[in-house]
Amino acid sequence: MRPDTPAEHIAEAERLIRTATRYPEDQEPLLLQAAAHLELGDARERASTLYDQLLAGEPADPHLIKALQAANLWEYGHEAEARALIQGIRAAAPADPAPWEVIAEALEAHDELTLSEECFTEAATLLIPDNTPLTQATTALLTGRHRVRRLLGLPHDDWDMVADTRHIGPIPLDELHDPKRIWALGSDDPAELRAEIARLRAELGDRRAALSRPFPVAVLHWPQRELAELVTSYPTLAAEYASHESHLRDIETSLRALAASGTTNLGIVTASVPSYEAFAASEKTSPASPSLLAEYATTLAARGKATPWPPTPNSPCWCTSGKPYSECHGQAVEAYGR
Secondary structure: OOOOOHHHHHHHHHHHHHHHHHOHHHHHHHHHHHHHHHHHOOOHHHHHHHHHHHHHOOOOOHHHHHHHHHHHHHHOOOHHHHHHHHHHHHHHOOOOHHHHHHHHHHHHHOOOHHHHHHHHHHHHHHHOOOOOOOOHHHHHHHHHHHHHHHHHOOOOOHHHHHHHHHOOOOOOHHHHOOOOHHHHOOOOOHHHHHHHHHHHHHHHHHHHHHHOOOOOEEEEEOOHHHHHHHHHHOHHHHHHOOOHHHHHHHHHHHHHHHHHOOOOOEEEEEOOHHHHHHHHHHOOOOOOOOOHHHHHHHHHHHOOOOEEOOOOOOOEOOOOOOOEHHHOOOOOHHHHOO
16 A cells, blocks of 8 residues: 555655665665655655765765755755755756756746746756657656746747647647646636546646656566575475476566566566565565565565566576577477476
8 A cells, every 4th residue: 555644654764764774775766765755744854864865975866866855945945955956956967857857846836937947948958959869758858848838928839849749648738738727726617627627637647657667567586596595494485486497487487478468567586585584574574474575576676676578589598597588488488398
């Protein structure tokens, strides 16, 4: 169940912070998630402390962290600090769309529409040179820019036209971003209110799709030595793994079945006994519990540990045999037995 109340967001943040201490190599994404939950739980000062903690080290994405810190600071009364951070990010001109989008939306949220439009335009100029294919992230920049320019009453330009053509939702982008929509929210006409609710739902769906970072549907892979140690330490799990050979065969069979059913974004996560035991401890669950295996696989995938499946035919097989995939598990399932 996803956190809903402030208390649940705080509890989830605490869990992520504890997990970060056990997995220092993944501290940055875990603490960023924790800070987001703290903000949702209205513990913005604690979130600010986490951002400062990350910036005090050597983060992989300092501009994004500064942007998130700026947005958070402004929300609880530290406008001057937020503006200084935003100015620094604009001066640094990061090559990643994410910090640009965060600071532009922070300015928009506080009615600094002209500055917001400037940020969106700077980002587009920097990141979308002529004839550069658009990505999901750069498309989001153009969509945000389109929205702010509509609020400012500015005429459409070439990038606004691109945003219009890239939009695939059921409600046209011009209609979604029409400033007059606010009037409908105060209408006494039920038909107008229903129409506005439909527009808002469409916009929310588009926004969720744009911001989503789907994790792979991942299958757990135990190397031979790790699997032997696992079933020796936790005999109840032996029923899950008859042999290492059958374990490898089951991985490929499961992934092929998922692919045939239309599931996308498939992956394989490699397990180890120490990592699994640490995860069990963080979840306050016995490692001997078979139900924990799927949760462990999902968590590894969420932490970016999944290897996409299938490999290309000439790439090394995921099983680490050293053979090309096409000559190993990439052959027909029947070829290596069921």
